[in-house]
Amino acid sequence: MQLNPWGSESIKDYDKLTHEFGMQRMPDLGIDNHYFRRGIIFGHRDFDKFWKDFKAKKPVSILTGIMPSGPMHFGHKMVVDQCVFYQNQGIKTRVLVADVEARTTRGTTKEDAERYALEEYLPNWIALGLDPKKSVIYAQSNYGVPYYSFYSLLSGRTTLNEMQAVYGELSPGKIMSAMVQMGDILHPQLPDYDGPSRVLVPVGADQDPHIRLARDLAEKEHLVKPAATFHRxxxxxGGSKMSSSKPNSYISLNDPIEVAVKKALNALTGGCNTAAEQKETGGKIEECVVYELYAYHFMxxxxxxxxxxxxxxxxxMLCGECKRILREKVEKFMKAHAAKREKAKKQVEKMGVFR
Ligand code: SF4
Structure with a gap:
């Protein structure tokens, strides 16, 4: 199994994944959040240490990134929800806009990256609950000198062989992007920022190569190894892979309400061939995308x-009735979210992320 942080993976076997890559299974730490309670966050690296440090009032922070190169959908929302949860606990929050990575790995122009970040991602993040006043929000192309010197220095602390062992096939753009990410993950520990402290990066499992390289580099630089959680x-x-290039495979947070509802109603169900059969055997809930939407987002x-x-x-209950509930949930959420996003746009204008 090879994890590719630059291409979306579809992983079915999370037990195999945690075993092969030496991740830890998420223990029950009694955290009252549905991503934890429902096992949507299935694995971690040193999250237990992060949580212990936080509970002991030691300095900790979280860091996450926005990839400004396509529409923001409900898959992206999963990270935002987690960040908002941590921020509401009082944990310092950093959000980076990965405009350099968007350029080097996806060919997104500077203008498009800025437009996606300012018009699509940041307003949606704020509408989902992120408080920009309590967050450090920066663009990779527009940040402090210590950050730039640091990631340049880090590039001399690893070798191509080490990187290939973690990432597999690499191009110059991917190497550049990986080193910038190392700067993102590790720079909070520099004396110019927070100093040595545990940084948590909540990610999808495909991002684990970045986490592993960052932890190796932290050890070499005598820094605290960053922690990570991995969500499903x-x-x-339609039941297959969600892909940014296939608008019908996801619900965008910017979709008009009627489009979002239509997509939700088209979601794959675990219904049987006939109503009689389903009444007899029940639905195949483990195959049902409607149920996943409930579990992750709407319930x-x-x-x-x-x-x-x-x-x-x-x-x-049969799928028709179940989808009527979903329709109501989606309509209600999208309506309230659109109103919050419009308000958030005014806040984003004043933030000066790229200036
Ligand atoms: S009844 Fe609902 S949860 Fe069950 S299979 Fe149908 S849509 Fe999915």
Whole structure:
């Protein structure tokens, strides 16, 4: 198995993944958040140490990135939800706009990256609950001198062989992008920023190569190894891989309400061939994208979700009725979100991320 942080993976076997890459399974730390409670965050590296440091009031922070090169969809929302959760706990939050990476690995122009960041991503992040006043938000192309000197220095602390062992095939653009990311993950520990402290990076499992290289480099630089959590991938609407190049495979946070509802109603279900059969056997809930949408995004209340599970698997409820509930949830969410996003746009204008 090879994880590719520059191409989206579709991983089904999370046990195999954690075993092969030496990730740790997420223990039950009693964290009251649905991503933890429901096992959507399935693995980690040193998250237990991060959480212990946080509880002991030691300096900790989280860091995450925005890739400004395409529409923001509900797969991206998973990281935002986690960041907002940590920020609400009082944890320092850094959000980087990966405009250099967008250019070197995806060919996104500077103008397009700025437009995506300012008009699409940041307003959506704020609408989802990120407080920009309590966050450090920076663009890779427009940040402090110590950060630039640091990632240049880091490039001399690894070899091409070491990088290939982590990433597999590499191009100059990917090498450049990886080194900038190393600067992102490790720079909070420099004396110019927070100093030595544990930094948590919540990511999808495909980003683990960056985490492994950052942890190796931290050791070489006598820094605290960064921690990471890994969450499951969001399944595409039709049941296959979600892909930014296939708009019907995802719901965008910017989709008009009627488009978002239409996509949600087209989501793959675990319904049987006939109503009679489904009443008899119950739905195949583990194959159902509608249920995943509930579990990840639209039903944070466990009681409500458990009731859907019970009614589906017992055959008491059929997919038509279930989708009527989804329609209401999606409409309500998208309407409220669009209003918050419009307000957030005014805040973003004043932030000067690229100036
Ligand atoms: S009843 Fe709902 S949860 Fe069950 S398979 Fe149908 S759509 Fe999915």
């Amino acid at each position: 991938f969001a399944t595409g609407i 944070p209340d466990d009681k409500e979700l458990t009731e859907i599970y019970r009614k589906c698997t017992s055959g008491e």
